[in-house]
Amino acid sequence: MAFFVPLATVIAALAAWFALRRALRSVEAIREELSVVSGSRLDRRVPVPRSRDEIAKLASTTNETLDRLERSHEQQERFVADASHELRSPLASLRTGLEVALAHPGRADWQSVARRSLLDVDRLQRITSDLLQLTGDRPLSTELVDLSDVVAEEAAVHSSLGVGPRVLASVEIPAMVRGELGQLERLLRNLIDNAVRHADSIVRVRMDARDPDVVKVEVLDDGPGIPVHERERVFDRFVRLDDARARDGGGSGLGLALARDIAVRHGGTLTIEDSAAGARFVLR
Template identity: 50%
Template structure:
């Protein structure tokens, strides 16, 4: 890799020092708060400043290019005129027809002809009697001359030619004025500055207005969201008619508010139902214990204590279900991903639990594996079996299979009990819902078994539905398989 030149190293050093100085200034305890206060805070202001700054940079570069091209063309025109004048004077001198005062063409300031010894042999009237011009230096690649003899300073382009004459070589100096070029450059600079300022003002005004109109729906959304409290979840943000990012943002906000409203409603209903469900067994339990404490008959007291134990078990089961629901709700939709031998789990769960009111007929394949949580999937099957045992007349059937089309594991838990009315097939999965409240309480149901089972199926990426069969009701669970 080539070593940087001294100039390159100098430029880099200057940049580093400038950055360090800027960093120190912005970190200074007095400057930093000022910079922070002056920094624009609104998107509208920052967008307008960015647009104006971008346009200003473009205008500055374009104006510099225009002025440079204009200056180059004007100076080239002046130099061409001076060279042509010098060539004409040189031809006259070579032919011996050069007079003492050659005439000036339009745009030419002076003419001076000197011989080999530096003596003036011819000059325009404004330099008559003046000494020969001598170079005083260079500027822009051209020799400069002391032109105070003309009575005032001028920007000049001096063209110099050497010609051979019958009396010897002469040097011709022809000076052309750059006043026209300077005037044109000044006028063009003023015009570009005025047009640039007008364009910047126009861009700033249009950007400010357009940004304000674009952000007006955002401000409306912000104000509406700020006004929505935990008791006003039925309110919605206004959705613009345009099909753009802001409209999609409003739609997303309203969808989120729909979910929040549904969650709030479900939470309030759940709290009310849980309070009611806990209050009833607690009241019964307290009554039984108070009566047992004061009743004189030992047999009656024993019966009352036994009933209190049953209510305690029911209360414990309800509390366990509530805790499980809270855990399922707290998962946030994170799907368990442990491999589970569903065939073995179904066999173990269906055959466990001791004596049941009705026999369980089991149909399972050799091996079906799913991903999930074995404990929760076991709870799903246990809840479905308890529900089937509670409503069956003679038998309960458990069937596990694989859907050849989708590869899903299909678990059917059927009972030959009364069918469920189609209007109630979704309602039974709501928490604390009992189609026959008195019978469910007597049988020990809490109204949470089926909702827990559906939540577990949903958490595993599956579904739980109910459908009629020729001999009763079937609860069908579909779970994504692993291909085994």
């Protein structure tokens, strides 16, 4: 009996050593694969052991994290490329106009040159401002805001211009929400600006505050509308659809992306839903 006790101990120790060695072999394989992951090699994935133990779970979680990292990296590269393209156009226009004017100073209409240059500068300012807003991560204030006032004010601003499609607002008072007034104003302004650019004759802004927990705002235009399969793409940055709703020179290409970002940061949603005519943006 005294002989079997040490033997059992040795066997248990050997079994534990082999099990640990096998586990460490899997950990070493994971470590080796992770060591070659870099910004240019984000497609690499670690091997997942056939065992269903914690190491296999760790490997699976690591691969899921690498998947998210690769997608984020691809989105960032596309965003930088698109942003560079959008900034290049007004810069090129600005430079060309100034170079032509300087090459022929006696024939240049300097007032016209200054006006065109100011338009290009305004566009650059809008793009950079929107980019900073989308990349920022500062906390929002939680003041109590009457959304009906915001809707009515933004609609009145467009109506007072006296040009382009009419903007009609139907609001319910009050519609109290918690958020940052300036950001909510920008959200509504972007939605109405987008609707005005694509409407044929009229834009309607409707608000429903009957549900005490949810305030719904709808912005509808009577333009060409947005195909169902494109309804999510329009919220991507710098996305262009077909010629019927192509982004014209008046937008930065970031307005809808920024509007959704503000809505989500306020705990809400912004979607495009079915409409009898035109596009129907629904904010909740």
